[in-house]
Amino acid sequence: MRAIDAGILICGECHELNRQDPETDEQTCTRCGALVHARRPDSLMRTWALLLTSAILYIPANLLPIMTINSLGQGSPSTIMAGVIELVQHGMIPIAAVVFVASILVPTFKLVGIALLLFSVQRHQPLSARQRIIMYRFIEFIGRWSMLDIFVIAILVAVVNFGRIASIEANLGAVAFASVVVLTMLAAVTFDPRLIWDNTESDDDHE
Amino acid sequence: MPDPVDPCRVSELPLDELVACHECDLLMRKPHLALGEKAQCPRCGYELYAHRYKVVERSLALVIAALLLYIPANFLPIMQLNLLGQASQDTVWSGVLGLFNTGMQGIAVVVFLCSMGIPLLKLLCQLAVLLSIRWNIGRSYGLLIYRIYHHLRDWGMLEVYLMGVLVAIVKLADLAELSLGLGLVCFISLLLVQVWLEVVMSPHQIWQALSGEDIHAGD
Numbered sequence: 043m044r045a046i047d048a049g050i051l052i053c054g055e056c057h058e059l060n061r062q063d064p065e066t067d068e069q070t071c072t073r074c075g076a077l078v079h080a081r082r083p084d085s086l087m088r089t090w091a092l093l094l095t096s097a098i099l100y101i102p103a104n105l106l107p108i109m110t111i112n113s114l115g116q117g118s119p120s121t122i123m124a125g126v127i128e129l130v131q132h133g134m135i136p137i138a139a140v141v142f143v144a145s146i147l148v149p150t151f152k153l154v155g156i157a158l159l160l161f162s163v164q165r166h167q168p169l170s171a172r173q174r175i176i177m178y179r180f181i182e183f184i185g186r187w188s189m190l191d192i193f194v195i196a197i198l199v200a201v202v203n204f205g206r207i208a209s210i211e212a213n214l215g216a217v218a219f220a221s222v223v224v225l226t227m228l229a230a231v232t233f234d235p236r237l238i239w240d241n242t243e244s245d246d247d248h249e
Numbered sequence: 250m251p252d253p254v255d256p257c258r259v260s261e262l263p264l265d266e267l268v269a270c271h272e273c274d275l276l277m278r279k280p281h282l283a284l285g286e287k288a289q290c291p292r293c294g295y296e297l298y299a300h301r302y303k304v305v306e307r308s309l310a311l312v313i314a315a316l317l318l319y320i321p322a323n324f325l326p327i328m329q330l331n332l333l334g335q336a337s338q339d340t341v342w343s344g345v346l347g348l349f350n351t352g353m354q355g356i357a358v359v360v361f362l363c364s365m366g367i368p369l370l371k372l373l374c375q376l377a378v379l380l381s382i383r384w385n386i387g388r389s390y391g392l393l394i395y396r397i398y399h400h401l402r403d404w405g406m407l408e409v410y411l412m413g414v415l416v417a418i419v420k421l422a423d424l425a426e427l428s429l430g431l432g433l434v435c436f437i438s439l440l441l442v443q444v445w446l447e448v449v450m451s452p453h454q455i456w457q458a459l460s461g462e463d464i465h466a467g468d
Contacts, residue, residue: 043275043276045274045275047276047429049263052271052274054271055399056456057298057453058263059269071367073392073456074395074396074456074460075392079380094392128287129420134420137415137416137420138413140416141416143377152377175272175273184408186388187402189363189406189410190409190412190413190416192359192360193409193410193414194416194417194420195348196345196347196348196357196360196364196404197327197344197413197417198349198417198420200337200339200340201337201339201349201417201421202330202337202421203347204332204337205336207335208332210355211351212353215354217354220355220359227403231403234422235272236272237320238273239273239274239275239293240274240303248278
């Protein structure tokens with residue numbers, strides 16, 4: 043049985059149980075004072091909005107250079123993928139794999155994964171609740187790791203600072219990329235995982 | 250594991266004998282936990298809560314340790330690079346400044362927040378909450394601050410930053426002479442203490458202690 047069926051609301055912040063008060067629209071938690079809702083309001087709509095914005099920014103994030111390496115007066119801009127290829131050419135396969143997973147696979151997987159989650163919650167298809175919750179937890183856990191490339195740029199900009207001989211500067215691609223990461227993290231926060239279970243009550247309740 | 254409740258009797262049970270899973274909304278009878286045990290949702294496997302030993306004392310010790318490490322971790326050099334007789338140092342703070350000064354203010358702010366600002370705020374929130382429980386003052390502020398802490402939680406990214414340091418080291422190792430600094434040691438220690446703190450400071454017990462429902466919740 044779900045708490046919502048028993049007229050009980052869980053506080054989203056402190057997880058305290060509150061009896062639903064039919065009189066008011068804006069009920070606050072008896073323990074911590076946060077607004078309580080049976081489900082996060084407009085969860086699907088807000089998640090879609092954040093997801094679409096980040097999908098649009100995903101294009102410049104991958105096409106524009108994220109940083110420029112200036113060496114002896116010559117500048118060479120480099121995109122995310124170019125950085126990975128360069129690492130492979132230098133024979134640093136494990137680190138190239140880490141960067142590839144964090145900067146290319148994870149953001150792509152997140153965009154597709156959140157879209158799939160939203161779609162399967164709305165259409166009751168095509169994943170089982172268990173698959174969806176695994177997907178949700180994976181997306182929530184992995185999201186932060188895409189910031190890796192942004193931190194690498196910050197470190198490189200600071201340390202490779204030798205004036206005309208060699209210096210590194212960040213470019214617009216990095217702005218777009220950081221926005222994609224932040225927006226997809228926000229989308230994962232806005233999505234209410236309880237929706238995953240709402241339409242599967244019958245098959246997974248009794249294990 | 251807690252038992253899902255019998256639907257016909259649930260409305261009669263008082264709320265403090267029930268627990269609902271935060272991730273899937275399954276309603277259950279509240280299990281009684283011994284010290285060191287934890288309860289998981291039988292349907293989705295989410296950790297409902299844990300009961301740990303001496304939460305407030307142990308967390309306070311860890312918060313203070315983390316705050317002491319914070320300044321050296323962020324302001325001592327993580328690495329030093331020598332190229333053609335010139336040397337340059339990298340600290341977490343100089344990374345932020347470097348981005349800011351090259352016109353990338355937006356990213357500088359994001360990097361500052363994720364690697365310095367939010368981790369510090371999180372620690373300060375935890376310190377305030379623990380002191381409020383320990384000295385029994387300002388519990389209502391404690392609740393508010395602990396709510397803020399839960400919103401900040403996902404946005405501190407020390408472990409990702411450490412991975413970034415590793416990637417940068419590998420990238421630079423071939424190009425120039427590189428030496429690692431004391432800042433890196435402090436940064437790794439800060440990260441470890443902070444992870445340990447998140448494990449020790451069991452939210453359920455802190456909420457209970459803050460709201461005064463159970464005076465021994467933090468023991």
